Amino acid sequence: MGAGGQSPRSLPRPDAGPAPAGFSPFPRKEIEQSIPDRFGRIVRAHGNRIAVKTGARALTYTELDAAANRIAHEVLARRGEGPEAVALLFEPGAEFLAALLGVLKTGKLYAPLDPGQPAARLRDLLADLGAGLVLADAASLAVARAVAGDDAAVLGVDLAPVAAPASDPGVAIAPDALAYVIFTSGSTGGPKGVMIDHREVLHYTMTYTNSVHYAPEDRVSALNALTTNAVASDIFPALLNGAAVLPYSIKASGVDALPAWLAAEGVTCYCSIPAIFRAWASRLEGDRGHPALRLVRLGGDQMLRGDVELFQRHFAPGAILRNGLGSAEVLVVRHCFIDRSVAIASPAVPVGYAVEDKDVLIVDDERQPVPAGEVGEIAVRSRYMARGYWRRPEQTAERFLDVPGSPGERVYLSGDLGRIGPDGCLAHLGRKDFQVKVRGKLIAPIEVENALLDMPSVREAAVVARADSAGDLALVAYVVPAEAPGPSDGALRRALAASLPSEMIPAAFARLESLPLLGNGKVDRLALPAPPPVRPVLDTPFVAPRNPLEDLVARIWVELLQIDRVGVHDNFLEIGGNSLLATEIASVLASQLDMEVPVAAALNFPTVERLARAIVERNFAFTPTAP
Numbered sequence: 001m002g003a004g005g006q007s008p009r010s011l012p013r014p015d016a017g018p019a020p021a022g023f024s025p026f027p028r029k030e031i032e033q034s035i036p037d038r039f040g041r042i043v044r045a046h047g048n049r050i051a052v053k054t055g056a057r058a059l060t061y062t063e064l065d066a067a068a069n070r071i072a073h074e075v076l077a078r079r080g081e082g083p084e085a086v087a088l089l090f091e092p093g094a095e096f097l098a099a100l101l102g103v104l105k106t107g108k109l110y111a112p113l114d115p116g117q118p119a120a121r122l123r124d125l126l127a128d129l130g131a132g133l134v135l136a137d138a139a140s141l142a143v144a145r146a147v148a149g150d151d152a153a154v155l156g157v158d159l160a161p162v163a164a165p166a167s168d169p170g171v172a173i174a175p176d177a178l179a180y181v182i183f184t185s186g187s188t189g190g191p192k193g194v195m196i197d198h199r200e201v202l203h204y205t206m207t208y209t210n211s212v213h214y215a216p217e218d219r220v221s222a223l224n225a226l227t228t229n230a231v232a233s234d235i236f237p238a239l240l241n242g243a244a245v246l247p248y249s250i251k252a253s254g255v256d257a258l259p260a261w262l263a264a265e266g267v268t269c270y271c272s273i274p275a276i277f278r279a280w281a282s283r284l285e286g287d288r289g290h291p292a293l294r295l296v297r298l299g300g301d302q303m304l305r306g307d308v309e310l311f312q313r314h315f316a317p318g319a320i321l322r323n324g325l326g327s328a329e330v331l332v333v334r335h336c337f338i339d340r341s342v343a344i345a346s347p348a349v350p351v352g353y354a355v356e357d358k359d360v361l362i363v364d365d366e367r368q369p370v371p372a373g374e375v376g377e378i379a380v381r382s383r384y385m386a387r388g389y390w391r392r393p394e395q396t397a398e399r400f401l402d403v404p405g406s407p408g409e410r411v412y413l414s415g416d417l418g419r420i421g422p423d424g425c426l427a428h429l430g431r432k433d434f435q436v437k438v439r440g441k442l443i444a445p446i447e448v449e450n451a452l453l454d455m456p457s458v459r460e461a462a463v464v465a466r467a468d469s470a471g472d473l474a475l476v477a478y479v480v481p482a483e484a485p486g487p488s489d490g491a492l493r494r495a496l497a498a499s500l501p502s503e504m505i506p507a508a509f510a511r512l513e514s515l516p517l518l519g520n521g522k523v524d525r526l527a528l529p530a531p532p533p534v535r536p537v538l539d540t541p542f543v544a545p546r547n548p549l550e551d552l553v554a555r556i557w558v559e560l561l562q563i564d565r566v567g568v569h570d571n572f573l574e575i576g577g578n579s580l581l582a583t584e585i586a587s588v589l590a591s592q593l594d595m596e597v598p599v600a601a602a603l604n605f606p607t608v609e610r611l612a613r614a615i616v617e618r619n620f621a622f623t624p625t626a627p
Contacts, residue, residue, distance in 0.1 A: 458492075
C-alpha cells in the first residue's frame with residue numbers, strides 16, 4: 001500500500017483531468033458478466049488492433065482470442081467442465097495472456113506461480129491449490145514437470161497452431177464465479193491465496209478506466225511480476241478496453257534498457273513499482289522525456305516525494321502521475337493524480353481520495369470508528385472485494401466481516417494504519433503489525449523511515465524493531481546512502497532529532513548497498529540482517545581508554561550497547577544509548593566501584609572521559625559543557 005499525507009494546499013487532485021480523444025466510459029452494466037464475455041465484445045469491436053506485443057512478435061485481438069480458445073479446448077479435454085484451480089508457470093509474454101484467458105474461458109480459475117521460486121515452495125503452493133493441471137511456457141516447462149510430479153498433468157503452451165479448434169468453447173460463466181487465486185508475499189506470515197471473482201475484476205476495470213481514461217489507442221507497459229496483482233491492475237484494464245499490452249521482463253532485459261524500450265514502443269501508460277521507476281528515471285536528462293507517455297502509475301509500495309520530483313522534472317507537462325492505496329483483497333480503494341502544478345510537502349505522497357463503491361473507515365481495536373483526524377486501522381466497506389482466502393475459512397472470517405442489515409456488503413480489515421484529513425484525503429501510516437512500543441511509547445516505524453527519506457543523503461531506508469541487550473525493543477534503521485560512504489550516525493541522529501521525539505530516534509544504524517526485496521518489490525523486512533556489533537560511524541575520531549577507570553566505563557558501555565569498542569570521546573546517545581540503558585550503567589558502576597552513582601550519570605556526562613572524571617571527583621552535579 002502507499003503512504004503519506006500533507007497540508008491541504010499541496011494535495012494532488014482527485015481525478016486525472018480531461019479525457020483524451022478515443023476514450024469511451026466503461027458502463028456499470030458491463031460488470032455484471034464474465035471477463036471472457038467482456039473480452040469477446042472487445043475482440044468483435046477491435047479485432048485488428050494489436051492486443052499484445054513482445055519484441056518483434058505481435059498478436060491482434062482476433063489472434064489472441066483464437067490462441068486462448070485453443071488453450072481452453074485443450075484444458076477442457078483434460079479436465080472437463082467445472083470450477084477448479086489451474087496453475088500457471090510463465091515468464092512475461094503473449095503465452096501468459098493466452099493461457100490465463102484460455103483458463104477463464106473454461107469457467108475455471110487460474111493461479112499464477114513464479115517459476116523462479118524454490119521447488120519446495122512451488123510444490124507446497126500446488127498442494128494448497130489442489131491443482132490437477134499446470135500450464136507452462138517453454139522456458140518454464142521443465143520446472144513445471146519437476147514440481148507437479150504425479151499429482152498434476154502439465155500442458156506446454158507455445159502458441160503454435162494445434163489441432164484444437166479456435167472457436168469459443170461457449171462455457172457459461174457467472175459474474176460471481178472465481179477468476180483467479182493470487183498468493184500474497186507472506187511478509188507478515190505464510191502465503192495466503194486471495195480469491196477474486198469476475199465481477200470484482202470488471203468493477204476495478206470500470207473504476208480504473210473511468211479515472212485514467214484508458215482508450216484503444218493506449219499502449220500499456222506490463223513490467224510487474226505476474227504473481228502480483230499486476231494482472232488485475234495493469235493487464236485486464238488494457239485488454240478489456242482494446243489497448244495494446246507490452247510485456248517487458250526486468251529480469252531478462254534489465255532496467256538500463258527500459259527508457260529506450262519505452263520510447264521505441266511508444267508506451268502511453270507506464271506501470272511499475274516505485275523502485276523500478278526510480279532506477280531509470282533518475283538517469284534521465286531534460287524536461288521533455290518520453291513525450292508519448294501520458295500516464296505513470298506507480299503502485300505496490302509507497303511513493304516518495306523524490307519520485308514526484310523525478311516525474312515533474314523529466315516528463316511532458318500534460319502527463320499525469322497516479323498514486324493509490326490497495327491490496328490483493330480489495331484491489332484499489334484510494335487514488336490521487338499529480339501533475340506539474342502539485343507541490344508535495346511531506347516525504348511520502350498521499351494515497352488520496354475515495355474510489356467509487358469503496359468506503360474507507362478508520363477503526364480502533366474494538367472495530368469502532370475513531371474520531372476524525374485520529375489514527376486507526378484502515379477498514380474497507382464494499383460489495384466489491386475478494387471472496388476471502390483459499391481454503392482458510394478462519395482467516396477469512398477474521399478479516400472479512402459481514403455487514404448486518406446490508407446483504408452483499410462486507411468490511412475488510414486491512415491491518416494497515418491510516419488517518420483521514422479534513423478534506424477526505426487518506427494518509428497511510430504503515431502496517432499495524434509493524435507498530436512497536438519503544439520505552440512505553442507506541443511507534444510507527446514508517447514515520448521514522450519517512451524522516452530518513454526526507455534527507456538528500458539517504459536514497460532508501462527501512463526501520464524495524466529489535467531486542468537490545470536488556471531484551472527491550474529498540475529501533476534499528478537500515479540506510480542506503482545516496483553516495484558512499486554516506487552521513488555519519490551522529491549526523492543522522494541530529495537530523496532526525498529536528499523533527500522526531502527522542503523515542504523515535506533509532507538506537508542503531510546499518511548501512512546497506514541495497515535493501516532486500518520481496519517478489520512484489522516491497523522491502524523484505526524479515527530478511528534485514530542484524531546490525532553488526534561494531535562502533536557506529538561517528539564524526540568523533542576513536543580514542544582508546546587511557547587509564548583503568550576509563551577502561552572500566554568503556555567495557556561496561558561495550559557490554560550493554562553490544563558494540564565492539566567505545567572511544568573516550570564518543571557520545572553515549574550517538575552510539576545507541578538511552579535513558580533505560582543509562583540506568584543500567586549507573587547500577588553496574590555503583591556495584592563495581594562500591595559507591596553511589598546517580599541513575600542519570602551517563603546522560604549528564606555522556607562520554608567515557610567526562611563520566612570517569614565525574615566519578616573521580618565525586619561531582620555528579622550536572623554542569624552543561626561541550627561534549
